[in-house]
């Protein structure tokens with residue numbers, strides 16, 4: 001099953017945190033990282049008084065069910081020492097499941113498609129890099145949706 005995961009880090013050695021997270025995703029049983037985006041230097045959105053992020057998106061093929069995939073991404077965050085002080089504060093690593101095939105999931109612990117993905121340039125630009133033809137729930141392709149963020153000075157590839 002095909003899924004897309006957004007990665008973000010804004011404290012510590014951000015690059016190696018992201019690299020480690022991709023490697024750990026690859027090492028999960030039943031999961032292969034089949035594509036990944038460039039790294040993007042991005043201004044924080046939401047809580048803006050925090051360091052700039054490094055963001056990326058990976059495409060995976062997995063036999064893990066969505067909740068099992070969530071459990072594994074949370075385990076990777078813990079393993080890489082996610083210091084979760086404030087809910088929206090700086091974090092060593094953040095893995096968000098964006099999409100899982102065409103599934104719609106509305107659980108306390110997991111909402112898919114990710115509810116804020118379409119409004120986040122730091123998600124849509126790397127997602128469009130990995131899967132430009134991906135059909136989104138609003139009928140646009142990822143490439144079309146990402147165009148809205150193309151000039152965003154807060155996102156540097």
Ligand SMILES: Nc1nc2nc(S)n(CCO)c2c(=O)[nH]1
Nearest residue numbers: 008042043044045046053088122
């Ligand atoms: N640029 C940017 N801003 C963010 N705000 C939050 S919260 N996050 C964490 C993702 O949920 C980010 C992020 O990854 N990148």
